[in-house]
Amino acid sequence: MINSATESHSGDYSCMGRRGYNFTGWTDKPKATLKAETRIIPAGGSVTLTCSVEGSTGWTFFWYEYGKYYYVVGSSGNTEPDGSIRVSEGGKYNCRGKRGDPGFYSEYSEYVTIQKTVSKPTVVLNPGSSLKEDKVNLVCRIQEGSYWTYEWRKNNLNYYQTSKIITADSGDYSCKGTTPNKPSLILQPNWSQIYSGEKVTLR
Incomplete structure (x- = not known):
């Protein structure tokens, strides 16, 4: 039993209870x-x-x-x-x-x-393109972040998966972007300190 704790008593402690023949868990x-x-x-x-x-x-x-x-x-x-x-x-x-x-x-x-x-993407006419030309260059832009995968729809139907399209067809065009989730790294077992020679698993 420690009546007066000092620095020499530092460490990780646990306890359990007992009453008669019944014990609690640690x-x-x-x-x-x-x-x-x-x-x-x-x-x-x-x-x-x-x-x-x-x-x-x-x-x-x-x-x-x-x-x-x-x-x-x-x-x-x-x-x-x-x-x-x-x-x-x-x-x-x-x-x-x-x-x-x-x-x-x-x-x-x-x-x-x-x-x-994030803000909704915007469809813009690429600089240098003109509505008077036979074809126009449309660009899907998203302000936040990078590494987007783009998807275009024409008249509410799937069209292309790219950030830019060149088209001569009239219609209603829209686009959206998706970005993959970052991978997570998990340490097993979940120890607060690791010493030389010990083995752990990274998932």
Whole structure:
């Protein structure tokens, strides 16, 4: 029994209860909880993510996007003592807490998926083209981001999959863009520290 804890007693502790012949299970690490004010970012906006560890205080929080450190603007890295950050990009986010020095880490929170609303694409007449010509060059433009896959429709029917088309046919033309989700990297087992010689699996 430790009556007065000192630095020499530092370490990871767990406990269990016993009453008569009945035993409880061993305690688990506390787990961080991540909440989002909304899961859809409006065009040009941002959302607030809040990380907490129930039942205790004094935590510094670490943030991750797709399993990698998420750099927090205004901090020295990916940490945020207040437990709240604002994000303006879609992605899969999670967090965990650290308390003390050298530090006790909570379990990672569950992932929260945030989606970003982007502006609708616009169809523009390519510079140099003229409506008086036999053919026109139409371009599908999306302001936000890159790596879009484009799809054209003519008179509400599928037409081409490209960002630009050249056509001599009259009709109602529209386009849309899709972008693939970023891959996520998962570490198994989900250890906070890895030492030389240990084996882990990346998925």
